Amino acid sequence: MRSRWSHSRLTKLLRCGEAYRRDEEEKELAPPTSGMVRGTVVHAIAAEGHERQIKGKAKRPDDPKSMVLRESLPDEEEAADLAASRFDWEQKQSGIVAPGEEEPEKVVIGRDKDSSIRMSRHLVTTVAPYVDPIAVEAKLVVEPQDANIRISGILDLITNEPPLVPGGPPRRGVRDYKTSRKAPSEGEADTSGQLSMYALLDTLQTGKIADVFALDFVVEDGRLLRPPYKVSLESTRTQEDIDVMIERLNNAIEGAAAGVFLANGVGTWQCSPRWCQWWTTCKFVSKARVKT
Numbered sequence: 001m002r003s004r005w006s007h008s009r010l011t012k013l014l015r016c017g018e019a020y021r022r023d024e025e026e027k028e029l030a031p032p033t034s035g036m037v038r039g040t041v042v043h044a045i046a047a048e049g050h051e052r053q054i055k056g057k058a059k060r061p062d063d064p065k066s067m068v069l070r071e072s073l074p075d076e077e078e079a080a081d082l083a084a085s086r087f088d089w090e091q092k093q094s095g096i097v098a099p100g101e102e103e104p105e106k107v108v109i110g111r112d113k114d115s116s117i118r119m120s121r122h123l124v125t126t127v128a129p130y131v132d133p134i135a136v137e138a139k140l141v142v143e144p145q146d147a148n149i150r151i152s153g154i155l156d157l158i159t160n161e162p163p164l165v166p167g168g169p170p171r172r173g174v175r176d177y178k179t180s181r182k183a184p185s186e187g188e189a190d191t192s193g194q195l196s197m198y199a200l201l202d203t204l205q206t207g208k209i210a211d212v213f214a215l216d217f218v219v220e221d222g223r224l225l226r227p228p229y230k231v232s233l234e235s236t237r238t239q240e241d242i243d244v245m246i247e248r249l250n251n252a253i254e255g256a257a258a259g260v261f262l263a264n265g266v267g268t269w270q271c272s273p274r275w276c277q278w279w280t281t282c283k284f285v286s287k288a289r290v291k292t
């Protein structure tokens with residue numbers, strides 16, 4: 001019988017076996033970091049906005065699509081209110097920490113809350129109006145042929161992408177939002193394991209590899225006086241990328257079944273006090289060497 005996995009558990013296992021062990025095996029409790037919560041808030045505002053766009057298109061099929069996409073979104077003030085409420089709700093639910101920072105925790109958390117509000121404003125006014133969503137947080141269940149598992153997953157955003165040439169065939173995109181304090185490196189979408197996982201899920205569901213796989217970064221370092229800006233990194237995936245992902249999954253799952261959880265996050269951007277809630281107590285990192 002196939003073992004059941006959610007794609008978020010698999011992603012966690014691939015990202016770092018030690019983080020997976022503490023989270024999923026030991027069920028240790030650690031509040032999210034303020035950086036993680038900022039990302040959660042911006043994702044939530046994006047999901048709300050894109051859902052409204054999908055409903056708007058269904059209700060107003062005869063109006064110009066670009067107008068409907070723009071007018072369906074929450075306005076800037078509503079997005080700011082939604083973001084503030086969501087940040088407070090996350091803090092009430094599980095607490096928020098900000099380890100490894102030079103300033104007091106309260107200051108960092110307050111700054112990340114303000115930053116999540118500014119990013120949400122930016123998203124609904126500057127980014128989302130130009131997105132044509134097909135589905136938001138689409139739930140799916142797939143059974144890869146070469147792995148003895150059933151994966152349930154959620155694709156954040158599936159889009160209609162502009163044709164490559166005017167009048168060309170429509171293209172399909174799988175996109176994900178990220179938040180960051182600094183501009184991402186150029187090849188991040190090409191090497192993203194998360195996008196390869198999305199490619200696996202989406203392709204098994206639809207039978208066709210999507211044309212575009214993208215990470216849309218909303219970037220702002222709240223410590224500087226520069227407003228948020230967007231960096232879109234677009235990439236593609238091939239059948240070979242999907243096959244490699246299945247091999248990696250099989251490898252990680254075999255390790256987990258044998259009780260082997262490698263601390264393979266070390267050296268990645270996620271292995272930092274801002275992005276891993278286990279960092280302060282993790283025996284695999286030298287804290288003196290890490291800068292946030």
Ligand code: SF4
Nearest residue numbers: 016019265271276282
């Ligand atoms: S701090 Fe680094 S090595 Fe430790 S659990 Fe987190 S990602 Fe893994």
